[in-house]
Amino acid sequence: MTATDPLGIAPAERNAIMPLTRFLPDHPFAERLYRAAEPVWEEGLGQPFLRELADGTLSRERFVFYMLQDYLYLNDYVNVHAIAFAKCDDPKIRQDLAQAIAGASNETDQVHDFFRDRFGITDEQMASARQSAFARSYTSNMIAIAYTKPLIDILVALLPCAWVYADYGTRIAASIGESIETNPYRAWIDMYGTDDFWESAVWLIDDIERLAAGEPEEHLQQLTEQFVVGVEHEYMFWASAYEMQRRWRPEWH
Template sequence: MADPHANAPGPIAANSVAAALRRACADDWAAYVNHAFVRRLADGTLATASYKHFLIQDYLFLRQFARAWALAAYKASDLREMRAASQTVDALINQELQLHVETCAGWGISEDAMAATPEARANMAYTRFVLETGLAGDLLDLLTALAPCVIGYAEIGARLAADPDTVWDGNPYREWLELYSGDAFQEVGRGACAQLDRIAQARIGGDVTQSPRWAELCRIFDQATRLEIGFWDMGLHRET
């Protein structure tokens, strides 16, 4: 089946495992990367209250995301992957979360206020799915569940940067657009794709799509993608 997203800008190489997974859930992927929340970020029309709600929940999400990457270090079978996972944990806890706190402070949201906010149901559903997948499966299962977040945000950033309808001047969300379309995050996305390829080859070898595990990997990736859609819905409608 042809990949309707094959020519989309972003980190996903045409012959990668991520590209094959994206093809397998093309409709849900399209709904994710073209969500109304994303479109309103791009044109600057997203309600401020929705963005603030999203920022708070994203802070809570990142804390659980760091736990998932700590689990990836435990699930790794060699030092190279243990180091990769531990570096991601360090980056999340000591860099990305701190940057997120600084961004939120600019919107009048303190870290204490975020930490005291209950996780929204969509947030809990997504993060617990990832952790449960990692606990029940191996590193490949866990990385497949994690992939739509990192790889998807990189693709969204690249798409919006290439879209002539994206508003930059006077857009209150320009910082978000610049972060995910920037070279640094695009490199993170490429790294995530490469890591998924390496682990798939190590665990399965050959043509991953012909493996008996392929259907389950597609299910995991599609479920995580649908939970990403739910996260956008949560932000847009300020669901708790």
């Protein structure tokens, strides 16, 4: 584990809220996934988009770019859950997936609609938003996994979305304390920095842990690599929003 927290959270508090110590004892496969992704995961939290969101200095332009990408992202994200649902005959996981779909519409209501009003994002902007190369790479990968792979692969493809956001939201909330009161991005932090949102990662981790128990080592290795790719995609989603970069090369407008 990295010694210094990217947002400067003190070690004692950090231990209580880190991904593996928070509600997650006895999840060896989740631990393996996190450890494999840890360098990118931890570096990701320290990137400018998130540091500036945490201290409230992120430009509105960059945040709007992110919001429009995220709106497109959530549509694909819900579709991936729906494909997983159709492939799943485990009643508990079906219920979890249905709740996650409802949770995504909660994100839209609490975060997207709020910032649409606040920043005056128009229907035209929403309708004409074009997915960035980085966001498309992320969701295309998830959709391909959803159509071609078994249930556990789909759940692992979804896990970075839930777990990284729950962790970053919690750690951002912990790092800024009372300054949240004046942070223009408070609605975002309030959404992702809560125990409720954390629960949306926990069910997924629990279900994956259960399914992983019967899998051969070779498949677990593939899933671990796939998870790291998902965390890298999360990283690039923010990095490309910060640069407001739509195409693979910045000069391709």
